[in-house]
Amino acid sequence: MTEQTFRSGFASFVGRPNAGKSTLTNALVGTKVAITSSRPQTTRTVVRGIVHRDDAQLVLVDTPGLHRPRTLLGERLNDLVKSTWAEVDVVAVCFPANEKIGPGDRFIVNELAKVRRTTKVAVATKTDLATPEQIAEHLLEIQALGAETGTTWAEIVPVSAVAGDQVQLLADLLVAMMPEGPPLYPDGELTDAPEESIAAELIREAALEGVRDELPHSIAVVVEEMALREGRPEDKPLLDIHANLFVERQSQKGIVIGHKGSRLREVGTAARQQIEAMLGTPVYLDLHVKVAKDWQRDPRQLRRLGF
Structure with missing residues (x-):
């Protein structure tokens, strides 16, 4: 036998x-490695989720959504996406079946067409969320978009x-x-994101849930300190995490903190x-909200916040 x-x-x-990129990453890995939220632009870092199989190891790189940038942060996120495309073996483009293919999709596939060697x-x-008829029509549209942009799809898969x-x-197809x-x-490792960045992302996800639409891009989270509390018995560890949530304006600070701190407490509990x-x-989570004025447009602040 070979x-x-x-x-x-x-x-x-x-x-x-x-x-649906992050949800798909999590489904393939079998656990939550990428944060998901009903808000667009949730993902800001490139998360690697790792799928372990007897015959293969598939490393999934989840990139921020590519879009026409309006801020310096947007431009940096786009650069990150394009540099990732050139380095991976396969790029899988996600098209939601419950939505028509639009200019945003066309923009991405056109950009992707410039990356020659990568399998698509x-x-x-x-x-x-779609009927069988909608799905069939959607698959034909995807095929047509490939033909129109000179992109050869190795596979078109509805999931x-x-x-x-x-x-x-x-x-199976990706493997x-x-x-x-x-x-x-190593076997059993599910992501190579450092624990601080996982904690920061989960705090940001909790902070995004239920806030009004004006906030999604304006929240950044920095974990200032993360360490096991000293003097605890080995069987009762406690992880102390001190983190700052940065918003761009004073008025946003009030939204995140909520009436008498109620909103921030909810965020803390969900994130913890x-x-x-x-x-x-077990985690002890200490959260503070600070204002970093217009940080999305300021190169110095972007660096400080890790972008």
């Missing part, structure tokens, strides 16, 4: 904001990350496109539960 070859490599999900796959996401439909099939090679990460679930350790 020995089965092991494959390993990188696949990147791209698409306009809110196309189209994924019709959120099929649970629903929420319902779990065809997620396994997508994993088959990976080069032969040894595992790139998510961080504990992710890291497997």
